[in-house]
Amino acid sequence: MKVGIYTNKLTSSQVTKHKLTELLxxxxxxxxxxxxxxxxxxxxxxxxxxxFHHYIKQLNQIRFTAVNTGHLGxxxxxxxxxxxxxVESLKKDDGKSVSYPLLKIIVHFNQTNRxxxxxxxxxxxxxxxxxxxxxxxxxxxxxxxxxxxxEGLCISTPTGSTAYNKxxxxxxxxxxxxxxxxxxxxxxxxxxxxTLGSPMIIGPEDKLTIVPSAKSDYFLTVDSxxxxxxxxxxxxxxxxxxxxxxxxxxxxxxxxxxQKSFIGEV
Ligand code: NAD
Numbered sequence: 001m002k003v004g005i006y007t008n009k010l011t012s013s014q015v016t017k018h019k020l021t022e023l024l025x026x027x028x029x030x031x032x033x034x035x036x037x038x039x040x041x042x043x044x045x046x047x048x049x050x051x052f053h054h055y056i057k058q059l060n061q062i063r064f065t066a067v068n069t070g071h072l073g074x075x076x077x078x079x080x081x082x083x084x085x086x087v088e089s090l091k092k093d094d095g096k097s098v099s100y101p102l103l104k105i106i107v108h109f110n111q112t113n114r115x116x117x118x119x120x121x122x123x124x125x126x127x128x129x130x131x132x133x134x135x136x137x138x139x140x141x142x143x144x145x146x147x148x149x150x151e152g153l154c155i156s157t158p159t160g161s162t163a164y165n166k167x168x169x170x171x172x173x174x175x176x177x178x179x180x181x182x183x184x185x186x187x188x189x190x191x192x193x194x195t196l197g198s199p200m201i202i203g204p205e206d207k208l209t210i211v212p213s214a215k216s217d218y219f220l221t222v223d224s225x226x227x228x229x230x231x232x233x234x235x236x237x238x239x240x241x242x243x244x245x246x247x248x249x250x251x252x253x254x255x256x257x258x259q260k261s262f263i264g265e266v
Contacts, residue, residue, distance in 0.1 A: 001093060003029045004036030004062075006051035008043035013069040016042050016080040020067075023087045038090065038247060041066045042080070044073040045163075049223045052122045052244060063097045065247045074162055074261055077250045089249035098251050099243035100159045101178050105222065110231040119222045120240055123160030126185070126221040127210060127235065128152035130228070133188065134218070138195075139209040140202070146195050150187035153210060155180055155202075155237045162258060170199040175254050178204045178239055208237040 003024055007013040020040065021031060039062055041051045048066045055062050067083060068076035078086050103121040119125070128134060128151060136148045156165035161173040161181055170183035180202040187195045202208055211234045212218055220227045220235070252260075259266070 001029055001038060001090065002032035002036045003090070004033040004039040004055075005031065006033075006039055006041045006047065006054065008047045008050075008069075010043065010069060012080065013042040013047075016067065016069050016083060020083050020087070023083060024090075027087055027091060029087075029090065036062060038062070038093075039064050040086070041076075042069050044068060044070045045075050046224060048073070048075040049122055053223065053225070056120060059242055059244060063245045063247045065249075074257065075159070075246075077246075077252060086249075090247075093247070093249075096248040097245035098248050099245050100175050101157050101180075102240040102242060102244055103155060103157050103160075103180060104238050104240035105155075105220070106236040107220065107229060108233045108235070110233045114231070119220075120242070121160070121222045122157065122244060123163045123223045124154055124156035124165055124221075125223075125237065126152050126154045126164065126219075127212070128185070128219045128221070129212075129214075130217050130219055135213040137211040137213070138182075139211065140206055147193065148184070148187060148195050148210075149193045150184055150195070152185035154183045154185060155208065156183065162261070165199075171201070172258060173201070180208070180237065180239060182208060204239050206238075210235045210237070 005017055007017045039051055041048045066076040067078040067080055069080045105119040105125050107117045133149050134152055138145045138148055154165055154168055158173040158175045158177050165181055165183050168183045168185050170181050182200045189197055212232055217228055217230045220229050
């Protein structure tokens, strides 16, 4: 098995990387960061997100597993004190994996000669206006659903539902469900302007399109990255056919993970 190690810059991660590399080599694994079968991330959720984007063109070949070298992470199944157990599990690998849905984002531009841009998100994508209120039309399929005014719109995956989505009042969604969620960020609701005002769960067949009104600058956030976009004609959001796969040795039950991360001992 070819194993890639993807780490953040923290000293604790570098120390763990050194130990893990030795352990993997002693146990007959090949370290291969270019074309790995399994990628082990050392850090937190941000490191796993960065590794996902780093290996985005190889998602078909790669399974991920994440070791936490800092405070408690949401995607991380292992603590850095448990790397011996992780290597033992890798030795017994039977190729099983658990998959989580991804969000596909296609940005279309006003200029006819400008190619659409496609992004994949593991957590979410957020559309915001930089200097003033975001004014946008929200379509579900071909139907104009609402005129939105406010700070922004967040579209999250099930695993992303515990991240930014949760902070803006979205529901926490079981990661096994193939759905997306649309949440409003500080929408304006009064006698003049009206939005649904509730988070919406969007099914696998529903295509969500956002048409921002003014021809000016927007921030499109995709997980940890923000892109300044101008001249957007529309943005399409849908579940991606491609999933992210994690190795299944130590798959923690979703609701246990939620409880452990947000509630603690009961
Ligand atoms: P970061 O990497 O510093 O992460 C910020 C926090 O979000 C960390 O505590 C991280 O553990 C947590 N997090 C990330 N993914 C999570 C998930 N799926 N479930 C639960 N917690 C999760 O910040 P960044 O690099 O700027 O952005 C990475 C992610 O952090 C974004 O995708 C976004 O969802 C999240 N974030 C959340 C808020 C917020 O809740 N207000 C603000 C910024 C970023």
